[in-house]
Amino acid sequence: MATIDLNKSTIRELNEKLQGGSTGDKFIVNNTVGKHALSVGLTKEVDVEINGHVGYYCAGMNQEASIKINGNAGPGLAENMMSGEVRVTGNASQYAAATAHGGLLVIEGDASSRCGISMKGVNIVVGGNIGHMSAFMAQSGSLVVCGDAGDALGDSIYETKIYVRGKVKSLGTDCVEKDMKKEHKEELAKLLDKAQMNYAVDEFKRYGSARKLYNFDIDQVDEY
Amino acid sequence: MCGIVGLFIKNPKLESQLGALVAPMLSEMTERGPDSAGMAVYRNPNEAGCKVTVLAQDSEFDWEKFEKSVNTNFLVNKFYVNQNHAVLSLNSSLDKVQDWLHDNWKDVSVTSAGSNIEIFKGKGNPADFIEQFDIKNMTGTHALGHTRMATESAITTEHSHPFSTGQDLCLVHNGSLSNHNRLRETLRRAGVQFKTDNDSEVAAGYLSWRLSEGDDLDEALNHAIEDLDGFYTFAIGTKDGFAVMRDPIGCKPAIMAETDDWAAMSSEYRAIATLPGAENARIWEPEPTQIYSWKRN
Numbered sequence: 001m002a003t004i005d006l007n008k009s010t011i012r013e014l015n016e017k018l019q020g021g022s023t024g025d026k027f028i029v030n031n032t033v034g035k036h037a038l039s040v041g042l043t044k045e046v047d048v049e050i051n052g053h054v055g056y057y058c059a060g061m062n063q064e065a066s067i068k069i070n071g072n073a074g075p076g077l078a079e080n081m082m083s084g085e086v087r088v089t090g091n092a093s094q095y096a097a098a099t100a101h102g103g104l105l106v107i108e109g110d111a112s113s114r115c116g117i118s119m120k121g122v123n124i125v126v127g128g129n130i131g132h133m134s135a136f137m138a139q140s141g142s143l144v145v146c147g148d149a150g151d152a153l154g155d156s157i158y159e160t161k162i163y164v165r166g167k168v169k170s171l172g173t174d175c176v177e178k179d180m181k182k183e184h185k186e187e188l189a190k191l192l193d194k195a196q197m198n199y200a201v202d203e204f205k206r207y208g209s210a211r212k213l214y215n216f217d218i219d220q221v222d223e224y
Numbered sequence: 225m226c227g228i229v230g231l232f233i234k235n236p237k238l239e240s241q242l243g244a245l246v247a248p249m250l251s252e253m254t255e256r257g258p259d260s261a262g263m264a265v266y267r268n269p270n271e272a273g274c275k276v277t278v279l280a281q282d283s284e285f286d287w288e289k290f291e292k293s294v295n296t297n298f299l300v301n302k303f304y305v306n307q308n309h310a311v312l313s314l315n316s317s318l319d320k321v322q323d324w325l326h327d328n329w330k331d332v333s334v335t336s337a338g339s340n341i342e343i344f345k346g347k348g349n350p351a352d353f354i355e356q357f358d359i360k361n362m363t364g365t366h367a368l369g370h371t372r373m374a375t376e377s378a379i380t381t382e383h384s385h386p387f388s389t390g391q392d393l394c395l396v397h398n399g400s401l402s403n404h405n406r407l408r409e410t411l412r413r414a415g416v417q418f419k420t421d422n423d424s425e426v427a428a429g430y431l432s433w434r435l436s437e438g439d440d441l442d443e444a445l446n447h448a449i450e451d452l453d454g455f456y457t458f459a460i461g462t463k464d465g466f467a468v469m470r471d472p473i474g475c476k477p478a479i480m481a482e483t484d485d486w487a488a489m490s491s492e493y494r495a496i497a498t499l500p501g502a503e504n505a506r507i508w509e510p511e512p513t514q515i516y517s518w519k520r521n
Contacts, residue, residue: 033498034493112509
């Protein structure tokens with residue numbers, strides 16, 4: 001177990017140390033005070049615990065690593081994550097898990113606007129509410145929201161399963177409510193279990209793509 | 225890009241430390257705006273008369289001559305020079321002072337007017353600005369600061385924020401407005417004067433105009449949502465507090481925090497992290513188009 005104090009180490013030193021870790025290594029990071037780009041570009045199965053609030057782009061491009069943030073996260077958390085797990089005990093700012101291809105992001109508090117924008121396979125579980133324009137142009141993966149969703153949820157969505165337990169302020173273009181089939185209930189139960197969120201699957205509704213934007217509709221030519 | 229900070233003191237015991245608390249916040253936002261910096265400080269009210277801050281661009285400007293002239297023409301409560309700015313607390317109506325400045329001192333411009341507000345701004349690194357203007361030793365009830373990364377107009381002192389929007393009102397802005405040219409012309413026809421081609425000055429001018437049309441600050445900001453096109457997080461300083469508002473898309477960052485002792489806003493948490501008790505503060509992100517304000521009772 002190695003402890004890195006950001007009052008003494010630079011962000012570059014921190015990231016080099018974390019990136020150089022071997023499978024099974026454990027790290028603790030202290031004195032973050034909202035600094036940017038912490039714990040980015042990890043490719044090994046290491047365990048990182050970050051104590052304090054983090055700034056922009058924490059845990060970006062994560063592969064394999066398991067990163068826990070005891071605090072709030074700024075914009076761009078786990079951007080383009082490929083695999084592994086990122087967990088925030090507080091809230092996350094805008095565009096969490098943007099374009100992320102895989103892995104699991106758990107936000108125990110609220111997520112701000114554009115959560116899961118252009119998500120490409122990541123699973124996201126939010127314990128609280130999410131802001132407007134979340135899952136915009138989402139392509140693959142699942143977004144679970146245990147609270148409420150803001151305006152224009154799933155706007156211009158391609159594919160992605162969105163599960164919301166609370167109210168949805170409004171659905172975006174081409175995003176519709178869909179049936180909860182057996183396979184969806186199973187998937188949701190698994191995600192809730194993995195994220196350690198204690199809610200009944202039956203409390204959630206599923207939303208997804210109406211697939212009307214896949215092809216150009218000649219009747220809408222006047223719109224352009 | 226730009227960085228915004230705002231600090232409102234709730235516990236009067238901390239008023240003597242306002243500058244010491246807000247200077248590290250501004251310094252922390254240097255990377256968001258290394259081109260210029262500015263600060264509005266609310267303190268030492270001169271309710272009986274008025275308080276005006278003036279700026280002289282010429283480094284050789286004769287402040288002694290200026291002070292003598294002020295003393296000859298007005299009953300002076302306090303006059304002090306800070307770098308290329310001077311703060312005048314006078315027992316006179318604001319209109320009279322502004323007319324006198326306009327008629328006699330073409331080479332100074334007014335950065336703020338009211339009874340409490342003082343605005344200082346300068347080109348260059350925020351750390352130098354803090355040092356030169358001795359921000360750390362300023363006392364007061366609340367302050368708004370700005371670090372600028374210029375994107376749409378020149379880097380000069382006059383293009384720097386905060387912009388005065390009326391008596392004891394000022395505005396700092398992170399973002400960019402896309403309809404500022406047309407709006408500036410509309411406002412000019414309505415009698416609003418502009419010193420620069422800066423987009424944020426148009427937002428300030430817009431709010432001044434709405435307030436002069438009888439809006440209160442909330443109404444003026446709600447009208448701004450309709451008429452301003454672009455991206456913005458605004459922090460607006462008022463005589464007894466400040467207000468924060470983000471555009472409907474809400475893509476420019478803003479974070480707010482509050483304890484029993486203070487309320488603060490900034491572009492990023494790391495500026496707030498410098499405040500005592502920040503780790504246990506209530507922290508949240510302002511919702512788009514919602515107006516958040518603090519007021520002294």
